[in-house]
Amino acid sequence: MLRLIRGLATAAKPKLQDIVIVGGGPAGLSLLLALKNTPSTSHLGCTLVEGLSLDGVRKFAQDPPENYTNRVVSLTPKSVDFMNNNLGSWDYIQTDRVKFYDNMIVYDSQDSEARIEFDTSVVPGAGAIAAMTEVLNIQGSLLEKIEALNEELEPEHRANIVEKARVVDIKQGEGDLDWPVVTLDNGESYQTRLLVGADGQNSPVRKYARIESRGWPYNRFGVVGTLKLQYEDWRSVAWQRFLTTGPLAILPLTGDNATFVWSSTPELADTLLKVDETIFPHLINAALVLEEVDLNYIYKALKANPNDQLMIEEIQWRLSRIPEEELEEKYPVPIAEIVSGSRARFPLKLLHADTYTAPRVALVGDAAHTVHPLAGQGLNMGQTDVAALVETIETGIARGQDIGSTLTLDYYTAKAWPSNHVLMGVCDKLHKIFSTDFTPIVMLRGFGFKLINMFGSIKDMMIKAVSGNP
Ligand SMILES: Cc1cc2nc3c(=O)[nH]c(=O)nc-3n(C[C@H](O)[C@H](O)[C@H](O)COP(=O)(O)OP(=O)(O)OC[C@H]3O[C@@H](n4cnc5c(N)ncnc54)[C@H](O)[C@@H]3O)c2cc1C
Ligand SMILES: *[C@@H]1O[C@H](CO)[C@@H](O)[C@H](O)[C@H]1NC(C)=O
Ligand SMILES: *[C@H]1O[C@@H](CO)[C@H](O)[C@@H](O)[C@@H]1NC(C)=O
Numbered sequence: 001m002l003r004l005i006r007g008l009a010t011a012a013k014p015k016l017q018d019i020v021i022v023g024g025g026p027a028g029l030s031l032l033l034a035l036k037n038t039p040s041t042s043h044l045g046c047t048l049v050e051g052l053s054l055d056g057v058r059k060f061a062q063d064p065p066e067n068y069t070n071r072v073v074s075l076t077p078k079s080v081d082f083m084n085n086n087l088g089s090w091d092y093i094q095t096d097r098v099k100f101y102d103n104m105i106v107y108d109s110q111d112s113e114a115r116i117e118f119d120t121s122v123v124p125g126a127g128a129i130a131a132m133t134e135v136l137n138i139q140g141s142l143l144e145k146i147e148a149l150n151e152e153l154e155p156e157h158r159a160n161i162v163e164k165a166r167v168v169d170i171k172q173g174e175g176d177l178d179w180p181v182v183t184l185d186n187g188e189s190y191q192t193r194l195l196v197g198a199d200g201q202n203s204p205v206r207k208y209a210r211i212e213s214r215g216w217p218y219n220r221f222g223v224v225g226t227l228k229l230q231y232e233d234w235r236s237v238a239w240q241r242f243l244t245t246g247p248l249a250i251l252p253l254t255g256d257n258a259t260f261v262w263s264s265t266p267e268l269a270d271t272l273l274k275v276d277e278t279i280f281p282h283l284i285n286a287a288l289v290l291e292e293v294d295l296n297y298i299y300k301a302l303k304a305n306p307n308d309q310l311m312i313e314e315i316q317w318r319l320s321r322i323p324e325e326e327l328e329e330k331y332p333v334p335i336a337e338i339v340s341g342s343r344a345r346f347p348l349k350l351l352h353a354d355t356y357t358a359p360r361v362a363l364v365g366d367a368a369h370t371v372h373p374l375a376g377q378g379l380n381m382g383q384t385d386v387a388a389l390v391e392t393i394e395t396g397i398a399r400g401q402d403i404g405s406t407l408t409l410d411y412y413t414a415k416a417w418p419s420n421h422v423l424m425g426v427c428d429k430l431h432k433i434f435s436t437d438f439t440p441i442v443m444l445r446g447f448g449f450k451l452i453n454m455f456g457s458i459k460d461m462m463i464k465a466v467s468g469n470p
Helices: 002-009 026-037 055-062 077-087 135-152 204-208 266-274 280-289 292-304 310-320 324-330 378-398 406-434 439-454 456-466
Strands: 015-022 046-049 072-075 099-101 103-108 111-119 130-134 160-162 167-172 180-184 189-197 213-229 237-243 246-252 257-264 335-338 344-353 361-363
Touching: 015 026, 015 180, 026 046, 026 077, 026 135, 026 378, 046 189, 055 135, 072 077, 072 135, 072 378, 077 130, 077 135, 077 378, 099 246, 130 135, 167 204, 189 204, 204 361, 213 266, 237 280, 246 280, 257 266, 257 280, 266 292, 266 344, 280 292, 280 310, 280 335, 292 310, 344 406, 378 406
Parallel strands: 015 046, 015 189, 046 160, 103 237, 189 361
Antiparallel strands: 072 130, 099 130, 103 111, 167 180, 180 189, 213 257, 213 335, 213 344, 237 246, 246 257
């Protein structure tokens, strides 16, 4: 701390920039790239600051690991389009590690009749529902495209990335220039016309701007991991089973690979992370098929002894009572293995900033909104933010306005906030409806499922919403 203060005291005058972006996650890198790849904004002086090293991202881009990493997201066709046409980064995506799927099956643990099947292969012109991609693949493609553009741009227009440097202080400038001054822990400082927070859930930029955010923790964790299936599935289906503890999603990857997101209570999440790797695949197979009473019994036994090998037989016996044709037809391909060391958990919460802008400040991505992963929208919403913010900045420039002024920035909140709010409301309500075993709601949701399946047009509407298709 002392060293830091001395460092600050001797720091040189802050470097002036048009835009400083805090955060090198998917949202921050996308914004930096969008600014550099758009003719009317490419001349802006842009610096991105990331607290961590981006070496892992570069390594992934050059020499990807044999197995899928565990942070995988589903990209909507709209996001893929944006990466193709606006960012130009899709050319740098490792497409052999992207899995498009056109079918989604949602079913319920408490009502075997309740099942919705979204099959876009039967909706003319709908295309794929979404593409499963590793977050590292996305970040890697963005970084590679930024580096390629830097080769072409004049030195003074190049994107500047400062990594392994945390923002430790943000203050309003004094004297003639009231632009925010951002101080890094490496002693550098920047004074910027527009400061963008792409700095995640706990956004220091949001705090600096005193933008309130509202929401609540779900008291749930999302447990994730990489799976090997017993055999490659020729169908491209994203499966989601609603359990009383939260939804369990099995999402397809290329070959015999898959990934899962299991929303669970803190107690169950604890068990899921401790269960021995030889037992875990069986536990997932159980959770995809068996009834809640069976599951509660299994959870309890594994909580008491996470290495209780007898549970493997126990689960297999319970599964063997279900006819094989039914298993093949109605459920995912059984899981054979969990990739060693791939399990992790994330606390789930809902958080929405009251606004995305303040004088000389804008928020994008998780800094502006954090959602339940159940509809796979978080990263996609960040892409929509980036598109809206760049459009806002372009308009400001075209009108000869200051890009950091509220006059320019208000359009961004107006454009991005309401649709995100609607989407977040839908995800939140789905979570609430589906994580209960209160009988009237169970009946209602069974009814809802059947109803939705009957009415093709409602289904098409939902599928279009989930896939981000207009
Ligand atoms: C279990 C789970 C499943 C998910 N599934 C999906 C899905 O299927 N589809 C989807 O679209 N989304 C999904 N999401 C959400 C998605 O992962 C996030 O929305 C997305 O990664 C957020 O990107 P971001 O760039 O906004 O923020 P982040 O990735 O959080 O990046 C913020 C960056 O800011 C940096 N930073 C923070 N503070 C400072 C500081 N003081 N100085 C310097 N740097 C700083 C951090 O180091 C970090 O790199 C899921 C999330 C979870 C938890
Ligand atoms: C990849 O996963 C397989 C299956 O779990 C495992 O056998 C192999 O050792 C893993 N490879 C690496 C490099 O971790
Ligand atoms: C996972 O599936 C196997 C078998 O189908 C493939 O050989 C692998 O290439 C694939 N893994 C990745 C990372 O694509």
